[in-house]
Amino acid sequence: MEIxxxxxxxxxxxxxWREEGRRIAFVPTMGYFHQGHLSLMEYARExxxxxxxxxxxxxxxxxxxxDLDRYPRDLERDTxxxxxxGVDVLFTPAAEQMYPPGYQTYVTVNGLSQGLCGxxxxxxxxxxxxxxxxxxNLVMPHVAVFGEKDYQQLVxxxxxxxxxxxxxxxxxxxxxxxxxxxxMSSRNTYLNPEERWSARCLYRSLQAxxxxxADGKKTRExxxxxxxxxxxxxxxxxxxxxxxxxxxxxQEVAAVQGAARLALAVWVGHTRLIDNTLLVET
Numbered sequence: 700m701e702i703x704x705x706x707x708x709x710x711x712x713x714x715x716w717r718e719e720g721r722r723i724a725f726v727p728t729m730g731y732f733h734q735g736h737l738s739l740m741e742y743a744r745e746x747x748x749x750x751x752x753x754x755x756x757x758x759x760x761x762x763x764x765x766d767l768d769r770y771p772r773d774l775e776r777d778t779x780x781x782x783x784x785g786v787d788v789l790f791t792p793a794a795e796q797m798y799p800p801g802y803q804t805y806v807t808v809n810g811l812s813q814g815l816c817g818x819x820x821x822x823x824x825x826x827x828x829x830x831x832x833x834x835x836n837l838v839m840p841h842v843a844v845f846g847e848k849d850y851q852q853l854v855x856x857x858x859x860x861x862x863x864x865x866x867x868x869x870x871x872x873x874x875x876x877x878x879x880x881x882x883m884s885s886r887n888t889y890l891n892p893e894e895r896w897s898a899r900c901l902y903r904s905l906q907a908x909x910x911x912x913a914d915g916k917k918t919r920e921x922x923x924x925x926x927x928x929x930x931x932x933x934x935x936x937x938x939x940x941x942x943x944x945x946x947x948x949x950q951e952v953a954a955v956q957g958a959a960r961l962a963l964a965v966w967v968g969h970t971r972l973i974d975n976t977l978l979v980e981t
Contacts, residue, residue, distance in 0.1 A: 700778075700781060700782040700786050700787060700788070700789060701787065701788050701789070702778065702788070702789045702791060703788055703789070703790050703791070704790075704791050704792060704793065704796075705792070705796065706792050706796055706797065706837050709751075709788070709790050709792075709837045709838060710836070710837045710838075710839065712788065713751070713837070713838050713839035713840075714839065716748075716749050717839060721748040721749045722746075722747045722748045722749070722841045722842070723747055723748070723749050723750075723751060723838065723839060723840045723841050723842075724743035724744070724746055724747025724748075724749070724750050724751070724840060724841070724842050724843075724844065725743070725747075725750075725751045725752075725753070725834070725835075725838045725840035725842070725843045725844070726739045726740050726743050726750070726751075726752045726753075726843070726844050726845075727752075727753045727755075727830075727831060727834050727843065727845070728752060728753060728754055728755075729754070729755065729756045729757065729770065729885070730754040730755075730756065730771075730772060730773070730774070730777050730885075731770075731771040731772060731773055731777065731885040731888075732776070732777050732780045732781070733875075733883045733884070733885065733887075734875050734883055735846055735848065735874070735875035735882075735883035735884070736846075737780060737784055738846075738872060738875050739844045739845070739846055739872055740752055740781065740784040740785075740786060740844075741784055742844055742870075742872055743842070743844045744784065744785050744786075746842055746844075746870075747840075747841065747842060749787045749788070750784075750785065750786050750787050750788075751786070751787065751788045751789075751790055751838045751840065752781055752786045752788070752789055752790065753789075753790040753791075753792075753834055753838065754774070754777055754781075754789060754790065754791045755790075755791070755792055755794075755797065755830070755834075756770050756772065756794075757797075757826060757827070757830040758794050758798070758826075759798065759805075759822075759825070759826030759829060759830060760822075760823050760824075760825075760826030760827045760830065761823075761826070762820060762821070762822065762823070765820075766886075766889075770885070771885050771886075771888050774791070777789075790834075790837070790838065792837075797830065797833060804829075805825050805826075805828075805829045806825065806828040806829045806832050806859065807824075807825050807828065808824060808828050808855045808858050808859050808862070810948075811824075811851070811854055811855050811858055811948075811949055812824035812825070812828075812851075812855055814942070814944075814949060814950075814951075815851050815940060815942060815944070815949060815962055815964070816851050816964060816973065817851070818940070819939050819940070819964070824851070824852070824855050827852055827855065827856070828855060828856070828859050831843075831856055831859070832859065832863070832865075835865060835867055840867055841866075841867065841868065842867065842868040842869075842870060843856075843867055843868070843869050843870070844870050844871075844872060845869065845870070845871055845872070846871070846872055846874065846875075847871045847872060847873055847874050847975070848874045848882050848883075848884065848973065848974065848975070849973070850871075850960060850962060850975045851949060851962070853869070853871045854946075854947070854949060856869055857869050874974070874975075876902065879899050879902070880899060880901075880902030880903070880906070881895075881898050881899055881901065881902060882901070882902070882972070882973075882974045884972065884973075886970055886971070886972065887970075887972075889968075889969070889970040890967060890968065890970055891968065893934070893935060894935050894967045894968040894970065897933050897934050897935040897936055897967055897968075898967045898972060900929055900930050900933040900936060900965075901930070901963065901965055901972060901974045902974065903929055904925070904926040904929040904930055904941075904963070905926075905961060905963075905974060905975075905976040907925050907926065907929055908922050908925065908926055908961050908976070908978060909976065909978060911925060912955050912978045912979070912980065912981070913981060917954045917955040917956070917978075917980060918953065918954045919943045919951070919952065919953050919954060922943055922955070922961065922978070923941050923942075923943060926941050926961070926963065927941055930963075930965055935967055935968050936965055936966065936967055937965065937966040938963070938964075938965055938966075939963075939964035939965060939966060939971065940962075940963065940964050941961075941962075941963045942961075942962050942963070943955070943959050943960075943961055943978075944959065944960050944962060945959065945960070946958060946959065946960045946977065955978045955979075955980050956980060957979075957980055958977055958978065958979045958980065959977075959978050960975055960976070960977055960978070961975060961976050961977075961978050962974075962975040963975065
């Protein structure tokens with residue numbers, strides 16, 4: 700595995716691969732790899748001739764009071780794990796290379812970025828869309844793989860790719876969970892033992908919603924009431940949002956008709972966790 704730190708060097712390598720007719724698969728990450736990240740890499744490895752994984756804690760997607768400085772980092776461990784998966788290039792640019800002095804160009808995906816996480820993290824998706832577009836220009840992938848845990852991010856990136864006519868196929872992969880159902884996340888490391896126990900309520904609430912739909916209870920009120928009750932009765936939790944939305948537009952829906960995405964963000968102690976599931980009418 701090669702480690703490339705300079706953006707221009709990454710772009711030159713990608714250009715050489717394309718000239719050779721290689722299919723480039725790409726997984727953008729902020730590092731501190733867990734099995735969720737590795738599953739994306741393993742899938743990308745199968746669908747591409749060359750696999751690039753970026754490791755960049757992107758400052759523009761963090762708000763001024765968020766956890767940029769304490770976001771977990773372990774380059775040595777991440778390098779070992781990426782190499783074991785079969786990554787060809789680990790791209791590790793520095794912030795000053797991605798956003799040099801005088802930088803002032805940003806990408807905004809209106810509408811899709813406004814609700815859900817966008818409501819409580821203003822500017823977050825502007826930072827996400829901007830860095831992903833920059834990474835696409837540097838890595839020049841044919842296909843890019845994202846996890847469905849960050850579902851709103853996936854929808855935003857797909858819209859940006861469509862709207863800007865980018866020659867990249869964007870693929871979403873299923874959420875990878877711990878044995879007790881908690882969605883794998885680098886931020887899970889922030890949880891103390893009591894909070895970690897409480898965090899299981901996110902998945903339990905999603906399971907309860909799936910059972911409601913299976914039992915024919917499909918209205919927004921029935922589903923959200925049950926989810927909110929499960930979470931609010933669990934110690935150390937505070938709901939940021941619980942929403943039932945159209946899977947493509949992310950607009951609130953009144954009931955599960957065909958399919959709807961149940962999305963939630965919950966503070967567990969001082970850690971904000973997100974999760975979601977697709978509810979399908981039977």
